[in-house]
Amino acid sequence: MPANLLPMIRKPQTLVIKIGSNVLTLDDGSPDMERMRNLVDQMAFLLEKGLRVVLVTSGAVAFGRKSQSLATKTDAVSRKQVWAAIGQIALIRAYQELFAQKGHPIAQLMVTKEDFRDRTHYLNMKNCLDGLLKNQVVPVINENDAVAVTELMFTDNDELAGLVAAMIDADSLILLTNVDGIYKGHPSDPESELITHVGQKMPDLSQYIATQTSAFGRGGMLTKMSMAKKSADLGIEVWIANGKKDAVLIDFFRQELRCTYFEPGKSKHNHKKWIAHSDTYSKGEVVINEGAKRALLSDKITSLLPIGIQSINGDFLKGDIVRILDSEGKRIGLGKAEYGAETARDKIGLSGQRPLIHYDYLYISESN
Numbered sequence: 001m002p003a004n005l006l007p008m009i010r011k012p013q014t015l016v017i018k019i020g021s022n023v024l025t026l027d028d029g030s031p032d033m034e035r036m037r038n039l040v041d042q043m044a045f046l047l048e049k050g051l052r053v054v055l056v057t058s059g060a061v062a063f064g065r066k067s068q069s070l071a072t073k074t075d076a077v078s079r080k081q082v083w084a085a086i087g088q089i090a091l092i093r094a095y096q097e098l099f100a101q102k103g104h105p106i107a108q109l110m111v112t113k114e115d116f117r118d119r120t121h122y123l124n125m126k127n128c129l130d131g132l133l134k135n136q137v138v139p140v141i142n143e144n145d146a147v148a149v150t151e152l153m154f155t156d157n158d159e160l161a162g163l164v165a166a167m168i169d170a171d172s173l174i175l176l177t178n179v180d181g182i183y184k185g186h187p188s189d190p191e192s193e194l195i196t197h198v199g200q201k202m203p204d205l206s207q208y209i210a211t212q213t214s215a216f217g218r219g220g221m222l223t224k225m226s227m228a229k230k231s232a233d234l235g236i237e238v239w240i241a242n243g244k245k246d247a248v249l250i251d252f253f254r255q256e257l258r259c260t261y262f263e264p265g266k267s268k269h270n271h272k273k274w275i276a277h278s279d280t281y282s283k284g285e286v287v288i289n290e291g292a293k294r295a296l297l298s299d300k301i302t303s304l305l306p307i308g309i310q311s312i313n314g315d316f317l318k319g320d321i322v323r324i325l326d327s328e329g330k331r332i333g334l335g336k337a338e339y340g341a342e343t344a345r346d347k348i349g350l351s352g353q354r355p356l357i358h359y360d361y362l363y364i365s366e367s368n
């Protein structure tokens with residue numbers, strides 16, 4: 001395939017679009033209302049074409065910073081909280097007004113990592129999103145920066161967008177930033193080549209990526225890339241594209257967009273999508289023996305039985321996510337425990353026992 005041509009879109013029906021702060025701001029950091037209007041008009045175009053759109057948007061801190069100067073003594077954490085709390089109102093009001101002008105209602109969801117932690121929260125959030133989409137309301141999601149501090153924080157909104165895309169089983173995830181995609185080299189270097197297609201057997205691209213973020217970005221291109229790869233592995237098509245281009249979403253729809261496209265892998269079960277994103281919430285560790293490792297890594301459908309368990313580290317309860325390690329301590333996967341650590345310890349090495357992790361709740365990935 002020629003480098004600048006994208007593969008056919010498999011009729012995406014549900015789209016998660018993430019807009020980075022710097023897309024919505026001018027060089028001096030002030031809100032770029034023209035850009036915002038342009039993006040809303042393009043999203044309205046997609047909605048009118050029958051696509052279901054979920055918007056994950058940054059910008060609260062940038063909008064707040066412009067409207068309120070703070071006492072010099074305000075520490076960095078409070079600054080972010082205060083600006084985000086102020087700026088979110090302006091951000092959502094602007095979206096509401098612009099979408100209303102196009103005849104589309106919106107709803108606001110503000111979340112923290114904690115909301116992805118347990119299955120009940122997760123399903124409640126999913127239920128709300130499904131309800132909004134069924135009623136042709138556009139969900140507009142941002143991290144709840146006022147309460148999301150330190151361990152409650154997502155790496156950035158790219159991570160949040162990936163989690164949302166997996167949650168609602170989206171067909172496509174579009175990460176809009178201020179460059180056309182991932183370049184082999186720094187994007188400001190005219191010699192740098194844009195990577196247009198990332199296949200499933202992707203070479204390591206991190207060597208090309210400079211660690212700095214754009215003026216108002218948080219995570220940088222490296223986290224964007226790893227989130228894109230993870231989402232593609234879960235069967236979601238991902239596009240990293242330039243939100244500052246006037247027709248970016250229209251070109252996407254017409255399959256004429258020049259950007260970085262991540263080819264999706266085979267789609268996996270929804271439970272597995274949740275588990276795949278749960279590493280940071282895992283509670284304990286299950287160390288398995290060589291026989292169990294061979295079985296789990298084979299193509300056969302296998303649950304993890306107590307006979308394959310060597311030891312249990314830490315504590316967990318029924319329903320918690322546990323890490324699965326081989327005997328050398330290498331992580332080979334994650335799974336949802338069918339019973340707690342105490343019961344599991346009693347069953348170590350025994351045959352004829354209920355699986356500790358059922359296949360449907362098992363996600364095998366040797367990475368990390």
Ligand SMILES: Nc1ncnc2c1ncn2[C@@H]1O[C@H](COP(=O)(O)OP(=O)(O)O)[C@@H](O)[C@H]1O
Binds near residue numbers: 019021
């Ligand atoms: N190899 C690369 N290709 C593309 N962008 C890169 C690369 N290395 C570093 N970057 C930087 O990553 C930035 C985008 O990441 P980030 O600042 O997190 O954006 P956003 O706020 O949109 O999430 C770009 O503005 C660019 O300067």
Ligand SMILES: N[C@@H](CCC(=O)OP(=O)(O)O)C(=O)O
Binds near residue numbers: 019157216218219
């Ligand atoms: N939640 C924050 C944005 C955090 C963030 O990830 O920003 P970005 O890297 O620009 O997507 C805000 O609304 O300002």
